[in-house]
Amino acid sequence: MSQNFGDGEGSALAERRQVGAGYGGMGSPNTAREKEDLRKARRTFLDGSSALRRLLGAWLVSLGMALTVLFSSHPAEAQALTRESEVLYVGDRAVVTLRGSVGGYTARERVTSANERLERALTKSTPPKVTLDDVELGTRVLVDGEPVFLVTRGDVDVQIGETPHFLAEESAKRLERAIAEVRRQRSQPFMLQALLTAGAGTLVYAILLWVLSRLATRLTRRLSLAAASRADRLQARGVSILDTGRILRFIRWVFVALTWVMGAGATIIWLAFVLSQFPYTRAWGEGLGANLRRLAWEVAVSIGRAVPELLVVIFIAVAARTAIAISSWFFDRVEERRLLVAWMDPELVRPTRRVFGFLVWVFALAMAYPYLPGSDTEAFKGLSVLVGLMASLGSSSVINQAASGLTLMYARTIKVGDFIRIDDAEGTVVEIGVVATRIRTGLGEMLVLPNAKILSSMMKNYSQxxxxxxxxxxxxxxxxxxxxxxxxxxxxxxxxxxxxxxxxxxxxxxxxxxxxxxxxxxxxxxxxxxxxxxxxxxxxxxxxxxxxxxxxxxxxxxxxxxxxxxxxxxxxxxxxxxxxxxx
Known part of the structure; x- marks a missing residue:
């Protein structure tokens, strides 16, 4: 295009020279012809520059697209480069995590070079000294004046506010402890001291287990005897309500479980203590101890967070007990006929007291349920659904009998002391329960009739x-x-x-x-x-x-x-x- 532009301009100038010569060499060109030539030359110049601009724009667009494809076609490789990291260990202790490459050296090569420098420093007889040196690229960690590794901005975590100097300072502290441990583990007195300390800890652990076992045995025996004596006192009409053998087995099982839990905790503490005495296993012991402390801290925090909710549960329980106590005062006076109420007979006081207490506790449980520790967990919710399903499937007959019992009580069909006959059963009503009614016959027999059967059968009441x-x-x-x-x-x-x-x-x-x-x-x-x-x-x-x-x-x-x-x-x-x- 430039060549065309130059040829056009040259031909125009030559034509102009020819025109000037045509006028007799006087040098005064024809005005109209000269203007036309100038107009053609200007148009040719403008056409050439616009084509050049279009060509330059197309080249820039192509370059941008190529760069976009280049950088977008390898995101995984770029991410892998940024995520490349290697941990520097001295002995069994982690000192620093180096990320990325510096000066063409990858993270692994940097860690390998640092290990070689540290190994040379550890061969010296004098304890090495760890220092820091701030340079343009970051902060160097030196051992006896010789650089071991460099902490750059690529090694820090900017999101948590780390700086190269801060990370190098923390790494230097860990490096000093690691070097001291490595030097100690190569000395025989230290290993002998570690063995003696571990042996002493093992002896204390064995004595603790023996004391725990003896204490659990004695407490189990004493509590079993106390529970058995109290269980024998709980009798209804000469029949023991609680099975002494089952109570003893339950108490024994509870103490065995507590003993195992405490023994497991003591075992973990002993194992962490013994492993932390030896340099080769110190990292395991410290990790085990750290996990145990973290678990204990989480349990303590959970208990601390649950204390306010438990206080609310206790307050609800106290309020329910107070309401039942006030109602008991009222029901006692109605039953003793010291307080006359038109809408309640003294014979209905006992079932009404039971129904009121049951409703109060159900309401209290519904109010306290959201405040129970762990009530918002999926396991607690699943257990609640399972218990509700089992109760709904297994208590249908009980609910039927209870509804029949309430009908008998509040409909005044029968009352305690009535002489009734139901089918072949004849006797005096002794007790009207929620599920069944007890009848004493003339022969001294006690008949227990389900309340639903009484409602569904023809009954003769000779007392009403x-x-x-x-x-x-x-x-x-x-x-x-x-x-x-x-x-x-x-x-x-x-x-x-x-x-x-x-x-x-x-x-x-x-x-x-x-x-x-x-x-x-x-x-x-x-x-x-x-x-x-x-x-x-x-x-x-x-x-x-x-x-x-x-x-x-x-x-x-x-x-x-x-x-x-x-x-x-x-x-x-x-x-x-x-x-x-x-x-």
């Missing part, structure tokens, strides 16, 4: 129709139609008069309850003021015996359809009854 103390007793008999009903009624009332223990007011009465195909059914109803279940059963038995006696004396049969089909007799022969039993 009676105002005041006592209960109702009834006897049903079937008499043939050959006996007038007035005769049967009179005989039953006479039998009631012959039985002691029945109350004259209200007087006994007889009702006809059924007219069957072959007989009529009569029911004798009487009242007794007795509260003792055994006395009630005896009076009922006497009443039934009196009915049979008076019927037999008057020649009246107690019949049923089965009796008619199996017996050919229509009356009871008096001759078959012994004379001594006819009275």
């Amino acid at each position: 129709p009676v105002h005041g103390d006592g209960c109702v007793l009834d006897v049903e008999v079937s008499v043939g139609y050959t006996t007038p009903w007035r005769v049967a009624q009179t005989l039953l009332l006479q039998a009631a008069d012959d039985v002691p223990g029945l109350s004259p007011t209200p007087p006994p009465f007889v009702r006809q309850v059924a007219l069957n195909d072959y007989n009529a059914t009569y029911r004798l109803v009487a009242r007794t003021p007795e509260e003792d279940p055994i006395v009630r059963a005896r009076i009922l038995s006497d009443l039934r015996g009196a009915v049979r006696d008076i019927f037999e004396r008057n020649g009246v049969d107690i019949i049923s359809p089965q009796y008619l089909s199996l017996s050919q007799r229509t009356s009871v022969p008096r001759a078959e009854t012994p004379e001594s039993l006819r009275s």
